[in-house]
Amino acid sequence: MKLYLVRHGESECNVQRRLYGRTDCSLTEKGCRQAREVGEKLAGEHIDLCISSPLIRAAETARLALAGRSVRIELDDGLMEQDMGEFENRPFEQMIAEQPELVRAMLNDWTTVVPPGGESFDSLRGRVLNVIERAAAGGRDTLLVAHNGPLSTIMMLLLEMPDSAVNRLWFEQGCWSCVELGEGKARLLYFNK
Numbered sequence: 761m762k763l764y765l766v767r768h769g770e771s772e773c774n775v776q777r778r779l780y781g782r783t784d785c786s787l788t789e790k791g792c793r794q795a796r797e798v799g800e801k802l803a804g805e806h807i808d809l810c811i812s813s814p815l816i817r818a819a820e821t822a823r824l825a826l827a828g829r830s831v832r833i834e835l836d837d838g839l840m841e842q843d844m845g846e847f848e849n850r851p852f853e854q855m856i857a858e859q860p861e862l863v864r865a866m867l868n869d870w871t872t873v874v875p876p877g878g879e880s881f882d883s884l885r886g887r888v889l890n891v892i893e894r895a896a897a898g899g900r901d902t903l904l905v906a907h908n909g910p911l912s913t914i915m916m917l918l919l920e921m922p923d924s925a926v927n928r929l930w931f932e933q934g935c936w937s938c939v940e941l942g943e944g945k946a947r948l949l950y951f952n953k
Contacts, residue, residue, distance in 0.1 A: 762949070763895060763918070763939045764807060764903040765911050766825065767931035768817040769794035774933075777852045781844040781878070781909070784816045791817065792824060794934030799825035801953065802936055807831050808900035811891060813839035813907060822905040831903070838891040841907035842870070845878025870909075871923040881913075881923070888913045896941055915939070918946040 769791030773780040787795065802825065812822040814835040822833050847855055847863075855863050865873045871881040888910045895902045904914065912929040915921075918939050931937065935952040 761896070761899050761941050762805075762901045763892075763914075763941065764802065764805065764901070765914065765931065765937040765939070766798055766802075766821065766903060766905045767908055767911055767933055767935070768813075768815075768821040768905065769798075769824075769933050771817040773817075773849070778849055779844050779847045779852055779855055779875075780849050781841040781907075782815070783849040787817055787820050791821070791933065795821040795824035796827070797934055798936055799827060799829075802903070805938075806901050807903045809834065809895075809898065810903040810905060811836050811839065811895060812905040813837075813841070813910070815840055815907070818905050818907065822903070825905070826903070836891055836894075838887040839904060839906040839910050840887075842881075842884050842909045843875075843879035845875040847875045847878065869924065869927055871926055881926075884909060885913055885917070885923075889917060892917060911937075915948075915951075919948060920946075 770788045771785045771791055773785040775788055810822050810831050810833040812818050812833055812835055874880045908931050911931045912926045915929050916926045932952045937951045938949040940947045940949055
């Protein structure tokens with residue numbers, strides 16, 4: 761079976777350079793175009809099911825990418841982005857000005873540094889692990905549409921990388937990645953294609 765991984769298209773919060781995890785913001789026109797383009801790129805791939813984060817930017821990406829295909833889209837909170845706590849929906853530059861050491865530490869290693877009042881990496885890892893297990897149990901080729909944090913964590917877990925690897929994985933908007941699961945192991949087929 762194959763897992764296709766797609767990050768949501770550009771969102772309003774991306775453009776505004778905000779730290780946002782659970783903040784629900786819409787796709788920009790560019791983000792809508794990216795979603796349609798990733799759908800075109802995936803047109804030749806067999807997909808049985810789509811599991812998406814329920815946040816608007818991801819759910820809309822899934823809907824646009826799969827337009828014209830009869831693929832069921834299931835929304836799953838396990839694919840939501842990490843809760844940024846007190847940093848949620850605040851301008852990035854403002855956070856750097858107010859708490860430069862903490863913000864830099866988070867950006868350098870968000871597996872050990874938790875935003876004040878936010879979600880830990882262990883919690884995020886537990887959520888996405890449940891999604892992976894559910895998808896794998898079904899044995900169907902599945903498209904996962906989510907955010908960089910959950911997708912990086914999924915890739916790290918599937919490829920049995922150390923936690924620190926998640927800080928070096930970046931899913932581009934408008935691209936897709938694919939991991940093949942079988943015989944007790946995962947094999948990376950494509951990354952940011």
